[in-house]
Amino acid sequence: EAQVTQNPRYLITVTGKKLTVTCSQNMNHEYMSWYRQDPGLGLRQIYYSMNVEVTDKGDVPEGYKVSRKEKRNFPLILESPSPNQTSLYFCASSLRPGQANTGELFFGEGSRLTVL
């Protein structure tokens, strides 16, 4: 089954304790991206990657790191989480948009993170 898998789905942590949210897709997609969803703000792009070893900042990259060492995986790293990073996080992937496809995003189920 084609899917994007995120782990953990739920996490409560404390300020400053490094954590990683993993994301894996099995659709051989070039493009992967991370978003955070906050009430009243919609989804905001944190980082994206167009291919292996190619990453770039989205709209709200501060406090986050990513890496893309393999095509299928795109982990999100919070080196020193703070309470303002409490949010619902989504990983998504897609083919590169072009004539053959719309570039529709496939989303993971979301990871709800609470930083105390």
Next chain:
Amino acid sequence: AQKITQTQPGMFVQEKEAVTLDCTYDTSDQSYGLFWYKQPSSGEMIFLIYQGSYDEQNATEGRYSLNFQKARKSANLVISASQLGDSAMYFCAMRTGGGNKLTFGTGTQLKVEL
């Protein structure tokens, strides 16, 4: 800068009625794609419909249609014959910058009533 505006934080519609969710966008790119996603209370993001900037016809997918007015920079979602299961948050989104950049609106919470 890219921007998506959804001006309706919440809407109510009677079952079996049609409803229009508004979306306006702003971009200087000539090539872009517009999407609508549904987020039920369970939290997952479900793709509904897509419209390319060069598509001359409005997109339709079952009960969903996208009313694309390029000159007005609007991409409204029309849901016909609403069902209780349509109650959800709906997000309009735009893909620009050769596909790198994805911008979402703040969403519209739709409630379908009996």
